[in-house]
Amino acid sequence: MKSAARRIWGLVYRHVCMYRRSWPRLAEIAYWPTLELLIWGFTANFFSRDIHAGSPILAGAALIAGVLLWEIVLRAQIGVTLSFMEEIWSRNLGHLFVSPLRPAELVLALLAVSAIRTCIGLLPATIIAFLLYHYDLFAPGPVMVLFFFNLLFMGWWVALGIVALLFRYGAGAEALAWTIAFGITPVACVFYPLASLPAWLQPVAQALPAAHIFEGLRALLLNGHTDWGQLAMAAWLNMLWMLAAIAVFGAEFRRARILGALISIGE
């Protein structure tokens, strides 16, 4: 157990070394969440001040919360896939896979790097949201931790699926790392309620934890009550999707060892 933890730390340390020396890389982690927050925050301000229907201030808050929280999924996913692609780009996978590092330990290390990156990335945006828009992400209380972890998990299983595709299709599939989570956004119901989607698309959205998380978030911000049913459904779906992602990851890793893709993945 101790040596497993040390191996996981070894790989996390590899990324810490890389980031601590490169301010552009460090800045990049926070750049997109901050930029998104600024764009949507000002948009939300506009709605809050100038549009007089329903409860515009709360709707603005829901929009800002949506922007901030959806970034958790995006950052968590990119944190895993980018760290994995760093190993492809540096042609280091050959050394890693002939070390005693188990695939599960590799995954845990990637998740740990992702969690660190996500926290670092969101911190400036959260502070800016408070300073510029007087929006306190944590005002609803400890329940926000459940929203956070649900979204983190969603980012992780999406990322594991992408890493599995990288095993199958090699570095040629790296564009997926940047596009898949963004592609999910329309059915994640981040900025609008589930009812806004056409009826035929709603089951697709409901199969994703994000739709339940953001329905729950809107209920919390607009009506002040925690919809535990939505949170529980999100957690349940996350678990199912995570198990599926782990199964696909394992299958693609085994396939890569049979076809020799671990040797040629960077080519």
Place this chain on the structure above:
Amino acid sequence: MAYPAAYPQAMQAIRAESLTKRYPETLAVDNLSFTLERGKILGLLGGNGAGKTTTISMLLGLLVPTSGRITVLGHDMAKNRFAALARMNFSSPYISLPARLTVWENLEVYGHLYNVPKLQSRIGQLAEQFRLTGLLNRRAGELSAGQKTRVALAKSFLNQPELLLLDEPTASLDPDTGDYVRTALEEYRAETGAAILLASHNMAEVERLCDEVVMMKQGRVADRGTPAELIARYGREDMEEVFLHIARSEAL
């Protein structure tokens, strides 16, 4: 080199039995069998496409054989490869270390992965052994090809492996450093009783280091024996000529 059961299995660092690797359109390795005893250096030779890299990849667990069995340091690689991987190591100039990390950081990372005790002092020893002391704070990506090869070798020695798999260990090294590395390999083998599998195109190096040689061609064993035996068998002056003879002959 006797195969398969002339030596007790406990003395074998590698035991490859009837290894075959078949891809949809290629037979990369065809029914390959050999053993490597502890304390010995075995040369795995052959031209490009002979199946050396595929064989090494299977020995390292990177690639699953289509059929056959590999036992490394007593561990069946199909069932318990991580126990073997912790006791062996690998170096190749064709697989890089992270370019943005310094030499020291790279060695630290791999020291953690191999659970190396007293890591700082071990890195210090290796830096001295492989003439890396002045390079420890340089990024791996800034090093010359020869310097990178030395760093990769230092990485492969980190866990004091009982089995070393070395692909072109002296590629890109100047003659002085190349000779220094060969001496280091000889000394390491003598001091620790480690076994070394060496893939090299430097036939002088093979003659100097290898106790035995397996010559591969088209995925199969073309011949095997000590360098002296092979030179005598083909009536040649040295291993370079033996290599050329086997590589250019029609028959397998």
